[in-house]
Amino acid sequence: MTSTDHYLDRAVARARLGPARDRNPRVGCVLVAPDGEIVGEGHHRGAGTPHAEVAAIAAAGGRARGATAYVTLEPCAHHGRTPPCTQALLEAGVAAVVYAVPEPTASATGGAARLTRAGVAVEQHPHAASYALVADWARAAALGRPHVTWKIAGSLDGRVAAADGTSRWISSPESRADAHALRARVDAIVVGTGTALADDPALTARTPEGHELATQPLRVVVGRRELPAGARLRGGPSPVLHLRTHDPREVLRVLVEHGARTVLLEGGPTLAGAFWAAGCVDEVLSYVAPVLLGSGAPAVPDLGVGTLADAPRLRLVDVARVGPDVRLRLVPAGAASEPGPASLLPTTTRSLQED
The missing domain is CATH 3.40.430.10 (Dihydrofolate Reductase, subunit A)
Structure with missing residues (x-):
């Protein structure tokens, strides 16, 4: 198991703390400092609440600067009931983002591209457990x-x-x-x-x-x-x-x-x-x-x-x-x-x- 898989497994474990039946998918985020220490973790608690990335940033405080965010789902780039996760990551000074599942909805996609344009190192890392977490939601999103x-x-x-x-x-x-x-x-x-x-x-x-x-x-x-x-x-x-x-x-x-x-x-x-x-x-x-x-x-x-x-x-x-x-x-x-x-x-x- 790679370190990336390990951190994404941690993110999945956090995501599972969220509601199984909600209009939004379950998402988890782990912030890791350059020395490998986990400095913040978070998950989405349901529609209208802060997204997983925002919760992890709040837990990390100033230690989020220069960290790598491991997220089960591509950070969103749109403003819905809450501000876009990409903006929160940029304001926190996160240096890199690794996400497992690309955002399937047209209204929320584009987060990876926005982060890349802002100078953040972005990687999409396939991760079976992350996909299983959102498979039903992604399928329904595709069907409408x-x-x-x-x-x-x-x-x-x-x-x-x-x-x-x-x-x-x-x-x-x-x-x-x-x-x-x-x-x-x-x-x-x-x-x-x-x-x-x-x-x-x-x-x-x-x-x-x-x-x-x-x-x-x-x-x-x-x-x-x-x-x-x-x-x-x-x-x-x-x-x-x-x-x-x-x-x-x-x-x-x-x-x-x-x-x-x-x-x-x-x-x-x-x-x-x-x-x-x-x-x-x-x-x-x-x-x-x-x-x-x-x-x-x-x-x-x-x-x-x-x-x-x-x-x-x-x-x-x-x-x-x-x-x-x-x-x-x-x-x-x-x-x-x-x-x-x-x-x-x-x-x-x-x-x-x-x-």
């Missing part, structure tokens, strides 16, 4: 909205419920545990009022034994119908947001304001079809159970496809066996290959070739 994963659990013939409406349980316990791990990974779970009324879900992330996990997503219900007073969604460990709209883009706009960068779409075919039609599905995670139903609710709504040539195509990214089921991870054809949150699911699956 949260990344949406549509999760489907269905039969081999594409049904999500039998003719009598029963749907528990099409998928296996192993698949359900896999899906709960994803729930704990995302910022928000979204269902429609139809699913909320028909299934009375809790939408919590739980262990196979039914215990709630420490990390819980924001639970979101979309639609105008009221939830019953005794609905399971009215209790539980995390907030519930009821959005009385049918517009997927409005839903995602509100979720951005709540700090959500990753969304798991678990509603029925109607809600999923609306998100698909709006171009707001980035990833499909399909659990296919080895069962045939023959009739019942389809996994996918009518998409208005009149002929095979008009059918939307998806690209298979990953396939795995989860208990008796098969898990398919797909993205719309032509979409970028940037992995979504489902790519980080626990590797408890077996390859299809093992048997």
